[in-house]
Amino acid sequence: MSDDVPVKLRAEILAQRPYKQGKPAPADSFKLSSNELPFEPLERVVNAVRESAQFNRYPDAGATSVREALAEHYGLTVDQVIVGAGSVSLLYQAVQAAAGPGDEVLYAWRSFEAYPGMVTVAGAKSVRVPLLADGRHDLDGMLEAITDRTRLVIVCSPNNPTGPAVRQDEFERFLAKVPNDVLVIADEAYIEFVTDQAALNATRLLADHANLVVARTFSKAYGLAGLRVGYMMGDPRVLSAFHTTAIPFLISAQGQAAALAVMQEADAVRRRVNEITVRRDEVRRALLDQGWPVPETQANFVYLPCGELTERVAEMLREGGIIARAYPGDGIRITIGEEASVTPLLAACWRIIERYP
Ligand code: PMP
Secondary structure, X not given: OHHHOOOOOOHHHHHOOOOOOOOOOOOOOEEOOOOOOOOOOOHHHHHXXXXXXXXXXXXXXXXXXXXXXXXXXXXXXXXXXXXXXXHHHHHHHHHHHHOXXXXXXXXXXXXXXXXXXXXXXXXXXXXXXXXXXXXOOOHHHHHHHOOOOEEEEXXXXXXXXXXXXXXXXXXXXXXHHOOOOOEEEEEOOOHHHOOOOOEOOHHHHHHHOOOEEEEEEOOOOOOOHHHOOEEEEOOHHHHHHHHHOOOOOOOOHHHHHHHHHHXXXXXXXXXXXXXXXXXXXXXXXXXXXXXXXOOOOOOOEEEEEOHHHHHHHHHHHHHOOEEOEEEOOOEEEEEOOOHHHHHHHHHHHHHHHHHOO
């Protein structure tokens, strides 16, 4: 691969496979590959974006109004909140701030596929602890993998792409055993879809743990994936280092306006999220009935472990009008989308299970 590049670039970057979004979905299929909400944007959000159309001006670099609104919502001070261009940008900033060459970043695998890339960019080393067979985090295994080079531990709950959430009690026990000068990020991108009362809500632990940071986003439950707004909550001294590694002015005025507007639509957001979680549980039950070993899921997607058949299964789903995310050799993640997607999805899955029982 590096043979094709005309200039000297970092070998570890060239060795990293770029983040792939997949082929564009054919017009008559359902795009269930990126965990987006299937609904039209809310009117208040559209209006707010339209009104913020001063394209000749830089946005507020500190996203102050959004931070103030989030601080009020969570009962935090403004300096306990940082906003970024999607939570993925904040995760990059956090990794840059915490880990450099020789340092280790620890996370479960398989998990969010952007983690390896951001660790490589920082020049640090990924330490991946395999998930348990049921798609859950192996928190004991993660504790054992901590070394004196560990600078950051990322816990993704609910886990993308497998679906289960970490339990609050197991996370509390875990956090108590992590050295308290090691940064822990709870990546809760999908927390709004959680219906299990025992699942982790790491914001409850912020007051007592200066090494804990919680990452959340407006991309999933709030339906603003295209506007790129995410946030982190934690100790101001830690977050201020993430400001240092930010690309200036990255959060657009439109994104900030949309985030503020959608926070005023709590009821509409809750209704939409509820529609998705009810559908999720129905789809999972139907897939279990068909014989698919779908892990428990607290997010807006289901995971089909397919092993070596993954790419073949993804192709059959595609032929059935379903565009899903394939992890070759491992499995397929399917977002819970619009109601009309359910029948073709279940029909395609049934054809696959008949063909490859
Ligand atoms: N964390 C997880 C676990 C995700 O799945 C995603 C999106 N796929 C993100 C963070 C980043 O989302 P965004 O940058 O849109 O906030």
